[in-house]
Amino acid sequence: MYIHKQTEFGGDQIHGYVDIGSGEIENVIATQALVLMVVAINESWKIPIAYFLINSMIGTERANLIRESLVRLHAIGVRVISLTCDGPSQNVAMIRELGAKLYIFDMRSFFLHPEDHTQKIYVILDPCHMLKLLQNVFSTVEVLVREDGQQIMWKYIEELHKLQEKEGLRLGNKLKMAHIQWRNQKMKVNLAAQLFSSSVADALEYSEKELKYPQFTGSAATVQFLLTIDAAFDVFNSRNPLGRGHKAPIKPATKHRAMGIPEEA
Incomplete structure (x- = not known):
């Protein structure tokens, strides 16, 4: 996460410089904090176990910190089954250094635990961050x-936005100018989630098939794309044990249906 770039005195120390816990503080002002957090999947708790004040850090260095954290967690009996992070190039390089691959035609979604090579640790790119990146790509290209x-x-x-603005109403969706000019609020996941939604897809389909507006001719592939991304995001972001449909938790009874969505995406 990005932090405010500044230095300040605290007791007999100056804070704000790069510090990765090695005992040596670099003469470079930190701009980010790399935070490692453990989240329980069978209980309701999460604990930050380390943070490092950095300016930049290559994938190899990040991978070394992950390995050291896994070794220490293993020593106290914590079993780690997955690693979740967002998708900047340094993290992709870190994942590759750990032994996983994220190439679409050469996928290896796990790496082996440094202390127990019989245990796989699966890599998950944060769904919310990936949805924002997809919004970026779609609107740019x-x-x-x-x-x-x-x-x-x-x-x-x-x-669709122009039509709804002209008519002064929305066809059952939340699409507005903020979704078109999203760069002004690029950190908001809800804008991306509202864009890639079944309600926007339904509005496009209705405008083409029922209202017969010529500007929506040929939008079927876009409609299917929005529906697929909406379903995939619900599957990856499911958290409520009582959720229904695509938002239902993944368990043995539903895993085949749930896993079909990411494969389609």
Whole structure:
């Protein structure tokens, strides 16, 4: 996470410089805090176990910190089954250094525990961060092409917004100017989640098939894209044990249905 760049006196020390816990403080002002947190999956608690004040840190260095943390957790009987992080290039390099691969045609979604090579630790890229990155890509390149050649087009999102602004009402969705000009609020996950939603997909489909507006002709691939991303995000972001549909928790009875969504995505 980014932190305010400054130094200050605290007792007999100066705080604010890069410090990775080695006992040596670099003469570089820290701009980020790399935080490691353990989250229980069978109980309701989470505990930060370490933080490092950094300016920049390459993937190899991050991987070394993860390995050291895993070794220490293993020593006190904590079993780690997954590693979750967001997706900047340094973290992707860290994941590769640990032994996992995130290449779509050469996927290896786990690495072996440094203290127990029979135990796999699975890598999960944070769904909320990935959704924001997808919003960035979609709105920037404007056209995505499916394997079958059909085009997924940002212009349909803009046309739907124009239509709703002109008519002064929304077709059962939350689409507004903030979703089109999202860069002003790029940290808000809810904007991306509201964009990639079944309600926006339904509005596009209704505008093409029922209202027959010509500006929505050919939007079927975009509709399917929005529905697929909406379902995948619900599956990856499920947390309520009483959730239903795609938001239901993944368990033995539902895992085959739930895992079909990410494969489609």
